[in-house]
Amino acid sequence: MKKRIFVLVSLILVAVIILAGCAKTVETPTEVEDTAEEPIETPIEVKEAAEETNKEIVIGLSEPSLGWPYIAAYVKEFESLVAKAENVRVITLSADASIEKQTNDINDLIVQNVDIILVCSLDGRAVIPAIKKAYEAGIPVLAVSNEPFEEGKQYLAGYSGPDDYEQGRIAADIMIEAIGNEGDIIMIEGTAGQSTTQLRADGFKDRVAEKGAKINIVAQQPCDWDSAKEKTATQTFLNKYGDQIKGVFAQGGGAAVGEAVDEAGYDIPVVCTGLKSTTYEAVKNGLVYGSMSQSPFLDASQGLELALRIVNGEKLEQHRNIIPMPVVTQKNIAEFKPDF
Numbered sequence: 001m002k003k004r005i006f007v008l009v010s011l012i013l014v015a016v017i018i019l020a021g022c023a024k025t026v027e028t029p030t031e032v033e034d035t036a037e038e039p040i041e042t043p044i045e046v047k048e049a050a051e052e053t054n055k056e057i058v059i060g061l062s063e064p065s066l067g068w069p070y071i072a073a074y075v076k077e078f079e080s081l082v083a084k085a086e087n088v089r090v091i092t093l094s095a096d097a098s099i100e101k102q103t104n105d106i107n108d109l110i111v112q113n114v115d116i117i118l119v120c121s122l123d124g125r126a127v128i129p130a131i132k133k134a135y136e137a138g139i140p141v142l143a144v145s146n147e148p149f150e151e152g153k154q155y156l157a158g159y160s161g162p163d164d165y166e167q168g169r170i171a172a173d174i175m176i177e178a179i180g181n182e183g184d185i186i187m188i189e190g191t192a193g194q195s196t197t198q199l200r201a202d203g204f205k206d207r208v209a210e211k212g213a214k215i216n217i218v219a220q221q222p223c224d225w226d227s228a229k230e231k232t233a234t235q236t237f238l239n240k241y242g243d244q245i246k247g248v249f250a251q252g253g254g255a256a257v258g259e260a261v262d263e264a265g266y267d268i269p270v271v272c273t274g275l276k277s278t279t280y281e282a283v284k285n286g287l288v289y290g291s292m293s294q295s296p297f298l299d300a301s302q303g304l305e306l307a308l309r310i311v312n313g314e315k316l317e318q319h320r321n322i323i324p325m326p327v328v329t330q331k332n333i334a335e336f337k338p339d340f
Contacts, residue, residue, distance in 0.1 A: 057116075057311050059090045059304075060109030062102060064122035064146070064194075066094040068225050069253075069276060070296050071120065073340035074145060077300035088308070097191070097224070099126045106130035110137050115311045116157075118303060120145040124195025128152040140310050144303040145296075146196050147320075158316040160303045162294050162323055164196045168203020170327060171271050174290040175204075175215065175247050178269035182214035183246030186237045188230050190251045192222040200251045200273065218244070227256035227278075234260035247271065250288075253279040258287030275328055280338040283330055290329035295339045298323050 061078065063071050075092055082090045091114065095102035102122050109117050110133060117134050119141055121127035127148055134141050135155035143152075145161040175185065187204075190197040201220075208215045219237050223229035230250060234257045238245065247269045250257040254272025259282075261268050269289035272279060282288040302323060306316060328336050 060114035164199035168200040169207040172207035187220035
């Protein structure tokens with residue numbers, strides 16, 4: 001009897017040991033436990049990408065001259081917008097109407113290894129070697145406000161601003177409306193050699209030819225966008241040609257030209273570009289027949305927006321990004337406000 005009890009107890013102990021061993025086999029594997037306890041390491045490339053999003057973006061802005069009213073208004077707005085943006089800084093350089101200085105300014109920005117260079121060229125052809133150098137250094141270049149000549153296009157990430165050629169065409173349409181299909185006119189130009197000057201002149205002439213109008217430019221004079229020079233040149237031409245002149249195309253704001261015409265006692269339509277405050281008043285008062293709006297504030301905001309997109313690796317949908325340029329005459333002046 002005792003022997004049977006002993007055997008039974010032994011069998012029970014063996015069963016307990018076996019069950020205990022089976023219980024261990026259903027535990028979570030040690031390696032899974034360890035993996036769950038240790039922190040997951042962020043891959044190096046993800047870390048670098050995250051750090052890059054917080055990196056300060058440095059924009060180099062090369063302008064032909066801060067002394068020009070439109071450029072001054074553009075820069076003021078651009079810098080104001082940058083100040084409101086997070087992790088963005090701008091280095092603004094003025095060429096002070098010197099081609100050599102603008103080349104040096106762009107080279108300085110290349111040395112500083114800025115993230116992008118925005119260039120409003122003083123001379124659309126002379127600026128190309130500097131733009132090419134930036135391109136070769138791997139720094140994207142966005143032309144703004146003033147488009148370089150065609151041969152420089154290959155080195156640009158794009159262009160943002162007004163269409164100077166189209167402005168010339170619009171001015172021709174306004175002139176034809178003002179004087180009809182024929183007559184001798186004078187042209188008061190911007191800066192010699194600047195693409196803005198050439199494109200506005202080309203656009204005007206091409207549109208006149210398309211329309212079959214017999215409008216002849218009997219005299220023209222570069223005046224460096226300077227109102228005092230514009231007024232003097234207009235007075236000189238009026239003294240020389242007198243009643244022969246039927247109209248004036250002023251590539252700049254036109255107010256000083258309108259004053260010269262009025263003071264000389266002539267009733268000659270003046271057509272110009274842009275709508276700064278003096279032009280606005282001149283159109284309103286009849287000293288200028290017509291112009292087209294060109295907002296430096298819209299120009300600046302679009303330039304900054306496109307620049308940031310380029311820095312972020314986006315390819316612009318189109319190379320040329322043109323701001324609106326609606327026609328303004330005394331008939332609809334009430335619908336507008338001065339550009340600046």
